[in-house]
Amino acid sequence: MTTEPGLQYDLGAATGPTPGFPGGTAVSHLRVYDWPTSDGLAGGSPHLHTASAEGYVVLQGSGALETLSAAGFHSTPLSAGTLLWFTPGTVHRLVNHSGDLELVVVMQNAGLPEAGDAVLTYPQHVLADAEAYRAATALPSAADFANAADADDAMAAAARRRRDLAIEGYLALRERVVSEGPQALAELHEAAVRLVTAKAAGWRHPWRSGPLAQAETTGRHLDDLASGHAPHLSDATVYTAQRPQGLRRHGMCGRLQVWDLDGAQPLT
Template sequence: MQTLTTSGFQETPLAPDTVARFTPGTNPPPRQRRGPGRGLEITVVMQNRGLPEAGDAVLTPPRDLLADPGTYADAIRVPADGTETEQAQAVRTRRDLATRRFLELREATENGDPEPPTAFQRAAADLVRPRPDAWERQWREGVHGAAEATRAQLDALRGKDDAHPTAARVFATGPAASGRFGTCGRPAVRPGVWPPVM
């Protein structure tokens, strides 16, 4: 997996049972693989109830496509009403655009020029700046709610109230019906379908 951060370029070997974790500001998401990779299945787990799928992850297209949210959205759009072939072609096109720019950013970093990656990160932040209110609602309903429930359970145990296990439930969901393309492939489960329980 190839990644680029303000610390530089890094290659992380992937093998069965490898867990590779990266934080916001790492680009691109794990779609750059080198080597045979045959039979290697990659599972991507997203924090914050799928915020990267909700637009938090910004791909690395050419600079002019980062000019404004509309231009960027058009560049990465996968036609929801398109045929499977049209959708797959749109995904390949945006992948190729992002890969070319990623390679340019990597080359700049390896040549000691931090400005292009830094400029990309500034442009990415500008693109998503209007969206935090919606993402905060998603976070509050998801992981924040789960953390608050855990805090309440710990407080209850400290207060010798052990009633919360009587509310225990099991939740499961099947694969996404649409099989739509996501940021890192085809999500097996729709973002945000899990109840806010941990």
């Protein structure tokens, strides 16, 4: 899939008759931040996902993916054509070496990360306080500013502060993982569970209407084919969505824009 840099395809769990993007996934086109951090490397905010796997296809530029997982600390080089993915619980940090690192990101369970599945690697005292975590993570509203340029500047500053706080916690955690092993991740995992527990029940709807619904539909299609008929073939449809308008959002790892699935239209 190709598009202009910074565009995110949020075509996962569909509303109404429009089917979700294949597999109930979301696919984004990401420009990784080129802001330097306290350790001299540029890039995004380290974080983990509590219920969703994530994959990358590198389009251009060079960098690295730093991860903390059951395998300990690893830094995987990124260059055009690199394909990798990781499971829930993996702490990941995108590092932008060339300044122009761009990725296609495939996210499992579209809707869950946006609903709070992602947890940033703030210092432990922030992770332990749900209100402090919320305050550190929130970005300002565009409605609070007189013009779009001022709003974008304020959001960029807030996103950078959020990133820097996550880096602070991450660097300390990385040092512990290197010296103590993967068991040093236990406190972060416990904090992540506390932060998402109240939200998790609400995630069943996007899961059921997205990936589960698509898997069940495939099961019905297979039953039909095995019985010698396939009425779904006559309903074949192509969907397309218009490019979104407005400023690109400040995500955890870089700049993006979200495609609105409600505006998707079938080709006739």
